[in-house]
Amino acid sequence: MVDLRITVTLKKTVEDSEGGSVLKTLKLLGYDGVKDVRTGKVYFITLTKGTKKTGREFCEKLLANPVINECAVDD
Amino acid sequence: MVDLRITVTLKKTVEDSEGGSVLKTLKLLGYDGVKDVRTGKVYFITLTKGTKKTGREFCEKLLANPVINECAVDD
Numbered sequence: 001m002v003d004l005r006i007t008v009t010l011k012k013t014v015e016d017s018e019g020g021s022v023l024k025t026l027k028l029l030g031y032d033g034v035k036d037v038r039t040g041k042v043y044f045i046t047l048t049k050g051t052k053k054t055g056r057e058f059c060e061k062l063l064a065n066p067v068i069n070e071c072a073v074d075d
Numbered sequence: 076m077v078d079l080r081i082t083v084t085l086k087k088t089v090e091d092s093e094g095g096s097v098l099k100t101l102k103l104l105g106y107d108g109v110k111d112v113r114t115g116k117v118y119f120i121t122l123t124k125g126t127k128k129t130g131r132e133f134c135e136k137l138l139a140n141p142v143i144n145e146c147a148v149d150d
Contacts, residue, residue, distance in 0.1 A: 001110070007117060022118065022137070029136055033124035035076070042082055042115040043097065049108035061104055062097070 002047040004055040005074045008064045009040035051075075077122040079130040080149045083139045084115035126150075 010016050019037040026034045043063060047054060052075050059071035085091050094112040101109045118138060122129060127150050134146035 009117075009119075019118070025137060026120075026133060031125070031129070031133070033122050033129070034120060035123050036119075036121040038119040040117045040119070042084075042117045043094070044084075044111075044113040044115070045109060046111040047108050048110050050106070054106070054108070058101060058106075062100060 002050060002052075002054075002075060004043075004045045004047065004052065006043040006045060006055050006058060006063060007040050007072045007074070008043070008059070009038060009070050009072075010068055011070055014068045077125060077127075077129075077150060079118075079120045079122065079127065081118040081120060081130050081133060081138060082115050082147045082149070083118070083134070084113060084145050084147075085143055086145055089143045 016038050019039045022039065023034055023037040026037070045055065045058065052073050055073035055075075059073065060066070064071040091113050094114045097114065098109055098112040101112070120130065120133065127148050130148035130150075134148065135141070139146040
């Protein structure tokens with residue numbers, strides 16, 4: 001059994017409007033020590049067979065858009 | 076400077092329809108070794124001041140719904 005954690009984020013060069021919105025709201029709540037917020041999507045995938053490489057394939061074939069996303073696979 | 080990674084997931088007891096949809100699609104793509112998929116939202120937050128405890132406050136005050144969500148803070 002393999003447990004993968006796949007994190008899909010926007011590339012640094014792509015504007016993260018949701019992150020910007022969270023940043024603004026945290027500041028409004030009084031947290032002036034917040035400098036930056038970036039958001040992403042995370043998938044916890046349990047495999048009965050396969051490896052980290054299988055997770056890479058999931059990124060390429062389904063989870064991420066290579067034009068705007070970065071995809072990190074951790075086990 | 077503190078970098079926090081805040082992961083918001085659905086509680087185990089709450090149905091994750093997006094995860095179910097990804098699971099089904101991966102199987103349709105031929106990956107029959109996929110047993111389970113759970114999804115979540117991740118926030119990468121940079122603080123000029125504050126600690127992991129500040130991240131916990133962000134969960135409580137903005138990022139997570141305590142009825143359905145779990146919130147994990149890593150630094």
